[in-house]
Amino acid sequence: MSQPATETHRFEAEVDAVLRLVTHSLYTNREVFLRELVSNAVDALDKARILALAGEALRPVEGEPKIRILLDKDAKTISVEDDGIGMTAEEVRENLGRIAHSGTRRFLEEVAKGAKPDDASLIGQFGVGFYASFIVADRVEVDTLSARPDAVAVRWTSTGDGTYQIAPSDRTRRGTKVTLHVGERGQEFLDATVIERIVKRYSNFVLYPIELVDESADDAKPRRINATKAFWTRPPKEISDEEYDDFYREFMGGFLLPGDEPLTRLHFSMDAPIQFHALLYVPGRAPMELLGEASRGVALYARHVLVMERAEKLVPVYLRFLRGVVDSEDVPLNVSREAVQDHQSVSAIRRQITRKVLAHLDALAKDDRETFEKIWNRFGAILKEGIHTDNAHRDQLAKLLRYPTTTSGGALVSLDEYVASMADGQKAIYYITGASVEELEASPHLEACRERGIPVLLMTDPVDEWVVLNLTEYAGKPLENVRKGSWAGPDGATEDATDETADAGRIAHLIAKAKEVLGDRVADVRPSKRLRSSASCLVDPPDSLGHNMERLLEAARRPVTVRPKILELNPDHPLVRAAEKIAADAPDDEHLPLYVELFFDMAQLAQGTVADPAGVVRRIQTVMQEVLPPEVS
Numbered sequence: 262m263s264q265p266a267t268e269t270h271r272f273e274a275e276v277d278a279v280l281r282l283v284t285h286s287l288y289t290n291r292e293v294f295l296r297e298l299v300s301n302a303v304d305a306l307d308k309a310r311i312l313a314l315a316g317e318a319l320r321p322v323e324g325e326p327k328i329r330i331l332l333d334k335d336a337k338t339i340s341v342e343d344d345g346i347g348m349t350a351e352e353v354r355e356n357l358g359r360i361a362h363s364g365t366r367r368f369l370e371e372v373a374k375g376a377k378p379d380d381a382s383l384i385g386q387f388g389v390g391f392y393a394s395f396i397v398a399d400r401v402e403v404d405t406l407s408a409r410p411d412a413v414a415v416r417w418t419s420t421g422d423g424t425y426q427i428a429p430s431d432r433t434r435r436g437t438k439v440t441l442h443v444g445e446r447g448q449e450f451l452d453a454t455v456i457e458r459i460v461k462r463y464s465n466f467v468l469y470p471i472e473l474v475d476e477s478a479d480d481a482k483p484r485r486i487n488a489t490k491a492f493w494t495r496p497p498k499e500i501s502d503e504e505y506d507d508f509y510r511e512f513m514g515g516f517l518l519p520g521d522e523p524l525t526r527l528h529f530s531m532d533a534p535i536q537f538h539a540l541l542y543v544p545g546r547a548p549m550e551l552l553g554e555a556s557r558g559v560a561l562y563a564r565h566v567l568v569m570e571r572a573e574k575l576v577p578v579y580l581r582f583l584r585g586v587v588d589s590e591d592v593p594l595n596v597s598r599e600a601v602q603d604h605q606s607v608s609a610i611r612r613q614i615t616r617k618v619l620a621h622l623d624a625l626a627k628d629d630r631e632t633f634e635k636i637w638n639r640f641g642a643i644l645k646e647g648i649h650t651d652n653a654h655r656d657q658l659a660k661l662l663r664y665p666t667t668t669s670g671g672a673l674v675s676l677d678e679y680v681a682s683m684a685d686g687q688k689a690i691y692y693i694t695g696a697s698v699e700e701l702e703a704s705p706h707l708e709a710c711r712e713r714g715i716p717v718l719l720m721t722d723p724v725d726e727w728v729v730l731n732l733t734e735y736a737g738k739p740l741e742n743v744r745k746g747s748w749a750g751p752d753g754a755t756e757d758a759t760d761e762t763a764d765a766g767r768i769a770h771l772i773a774k775a776k777e778v779l780g781d782r783v784a785d786v787r788p789s790k791r792l793r794s795s796a797s798c799l800v801d802p803p804d805s806l807g808h809n810m811e812r813l814l815e816a817a818r819r820p821v822t823v824r825p826k827i828l829e830l831n832p833d834h835p836l837v838r839a840a841e842k843i844a845a846d847a848p849d850d851e852h853l854p855l856y857v858e859l860f861f862d863m864a865q866l867a868q869g870t871v872a873d874p875a876g877v878v879r880r881i882q883t884v885m886q887e888v889l890p891p892e893v894s
């Protein structure tokens with residue numbers, strides 16, 4: 262059989278574009294070329310390992326699979342060689358002649374949108390993979406032998422000028438060797454200490470040995486330059502903060518923006534009931550994707566070997582902001598990764614992690630309030646989901662809840678602190694839910710509590726509606742919604758407040774008139790115990806979803822029947838008293854229906870929405886015309 266001759270191919274147009282950007286713009290962070298090549302080598306080793314586990318017959322490799330970095334200062338070359346899966350000739354054309362992977366595509370899209378390609382964060386986020394070689398190399402050769410038993414070795418060569426060549430290679434070991442012929446731009450990398458520093462920075466915890474061979478040194482012996490042990494198996498007291506931070510950066514892809522540093526970490530090992538190591542971090546920033554459920558980032562290792570990068574079943578959904586690794590001897594190295602997650606050991610690990618993380622957050626809240634509040638502000642809304650979804654840990658989660666109150670001046674208060682500060686005779690924890698603190702602060706429902714200095718929790722997260730559905734009491738105290746119709750007013754306020762029937766008697770005529778005028782637009786009309794300076798407000802009938810919940814469901818375009826509310830009138834308010842007098846003395850007064858409508862308008866306005874804005878305007882004008890002096894004609 263004759264050897265096929267060298268063939269020349271053109272790059273796909275997009276590759277050309279990437280190459281031009283890479284070679285002309287990416288000066289600021291040139292060292293990433295090595296990170297990209299090492300991660301490709303790791304991927305190739307992983308693929309070979311997984312296929313072997315799946316029982317595929319692969320070309321064997323002598324000794325432990327490794328990555329070797331070969332440095333030759335005389336020849337001015339840097340090579341990265343792996344014992345991984347390798348590529349067939351067809352795969353070489355597929356993978357190195359076109360943009361086959363999403364990272365580079367997204368990189369190009371960002372550049373097309375106007376991002377500057379020399380922005381270090383851009384390459385950090387997307388990477389440009391293999392093509393980063395051309396940052397430092399004038400010419401790149403790839404010698405590869407696929408681990409498929411019948412494959413032949415191929416050599417890919419390019420100077421990055423729009424074409425590449427494919428020819429036979431004399432490689433006999435399975436895997437891939439990428440050789441960079443370093444040009445002007447890459448001289449500084451022809452130095453063993455520089456290479457070692459870069460590998461430690463980006464690839465220290467890679468699970469395969471990375472060996473460096475300085476071929477130009479007198480004694481060219483391979484030496485291992487990355488960590489020899491899975492980091493998380495070391496005892497926590499032997500690990501410095503800096504090492505923990507380095508590990509986190511490495512884990513997050515080798516690049517952190519300011520503010521991305523982790524807020525707290527938790528490192529522990531267990532032997533019983535199940536053996537595992539866990540190193541978990543709370544990230545410094547809540548990336549958009551965290552809010553969705555798709556992305557969870559705790560990696561699962563079985564006996565130090567990576568099983569899955571994102572094992573979503575290792576942590577409950579409401580802890581999905583955690584990042585880190587779990588490594589267990591009890592997890593089977595199954596070929597089907599999804600099946601591994603369903604193994605009973607994974608749910609046992611999840612239970613232990615949940616317990617430990619919640620205890621850690623509780624301790625943090627006590628020891629380092631500032632950090633805890635940062636975590637709460639970023640991830641509290643996610644944590645709160647657990648109150649609804651995880652009965653078993655509801656009490657532990659409830660301890661972590663933090664809300665501003667009407668008396669805290671913006672500071673966050675825990676339920677324990679709220680209970681500790683309750684006034685004598687106050688029997689319940691009061692709260693109100695709504696869209697914003699500003700809106701809630703202006704709410705007439707708070708007036709009676711405010712007058713007595715009784716704090717009300719201000720709940721403004723949509724998920725709070727679910728929190729209060731599930732959390733009906735805390736530390737033996739009921740949680741009461743001050744907007745609910747059944748609310749009887751703050752305890753301790755009762756001594757000087759007349760009872761409801763007496764109040765009803767004081768404004769009986771007005772109430773009767775209001776029921777007649779408003780008809781089925783209201784569920785009821787009655788005197789209020791929660792108002793002081795306002796004349797009227799609307800409250801939720803006991804069996805309704807509640808005003809804020811209705812509003813949320815409507816905003817989410819979910820079908821919802823908005824139930825009529827109860828109109829409450831303040832029997833001590835001068836306007837209400839004046840209207841009562843008219844209703845008693847002259848029930849047919851032509852202005853009375855207008856006044857009733859205005860009490861209803863004001864109550865609706867106070868909670869942010871009026872059914873009939875044009876009607877409100879008309880009624881206000883009518884009243885103004887009465888009050889203002891007659892027009893001069």
Ligand code: ADP
Binds near residue numbers: 305347348357437
């Ligand atoms: P990415 O690694 O992000 O997919 P690259 O441009 O770095 O993108 O590589 C493109 C493809 O080339 C890879 O997806 C892989 O299939 C193949 N490849 C690159 N390096 C190697 C290697 N060392 N061994 C085997 N295949 C490789």
